[in-house]
Amino acid sequence: MALKEMLRGALRAGGLAPDRCEAALAYLCAVIGPDTRLELMRAAVPELMLCFDTLTVEQARAQLPKILLRAQCRLHAGQNRPSRWSQAQGRDTIDVAVARMPYNAFFAVREDDLTHPRFDGTRSALINRAAFMMGDAVSVMPYDPLRDRVLLVEQFRFAPYARGDAFPWVIEPVAGRIDLGETPEEAARRECVEEAGLALQELVACGQFYPSPGGVSEFMYSFVACVALPDDLAGFGGLESEDEDIRTLLLSFDALMEMVDTGAVQNGVLLASALWLARHRDRLRRAV
Incomplete structure (x- = not known):
């Protein structure tokens, strides 16, 4: 009952014509089912209403996990505040x-x-x-302040391939989508285990930003993680269940800066993380 009343209120607040309100309410209830996460469901209503005239109940229900993931992003985005x-x-x-x-x-x-x-x-x-x-995402660049090196990953990326890139494999930080119900920190730790087999302790936030706001909704939470990076971490990783094929590599800080200076960095998130590390590296090394 609480869900139905919340949905009815959201439809009225959205200015839906009264003659469509009951049909839309029935559609939303059929798609959502008995879910009790009222705040998340309220955030999903705008996108579900865009599906109302184009997707059947069954089609919309199949897309519901992705719709709810974007609703979670909408809730987080609503907390944003402009800078001075x-x-x-x-x-x-x-x-x-x-x-x-x-x-x-x-x-x-x-x-x-x-x-x-x-x-x-x-x-x-x-x-x-x-x-x-798109859903929100995280990136994390593991950094060993004692050995003064970072761990990066390389993998095939379809978007560069679709653009026509002659070599569509990209070197980048560990990165991935934030799952429904996860915090950015939880997602960063999970992705490091999945992609690099690396358990993290301390995470240092190094930026929150839209990588490409001209046309993409993705919002990135970036971290640097201070962690030991022994030689045997270089190798291969990724989840077979997600068809991931990932090479992990260890680079000295100087090699990372050489990549930056020579234009070898073709991933914007890696560029931002590398420049952040260059600015804060001395502080991180003094802390160990």
């Missing part, structure tokens, strides 16, 4: 005329016709924008 250097305005100043979701599978694509406030005080014309919707 920003002149950002709240999302409630954006007027959406039409919202669509033309693709909804492992990832999703959202397309809106909207207007937004301009910095000169006027409003924009009606514009069309699209975003590739």
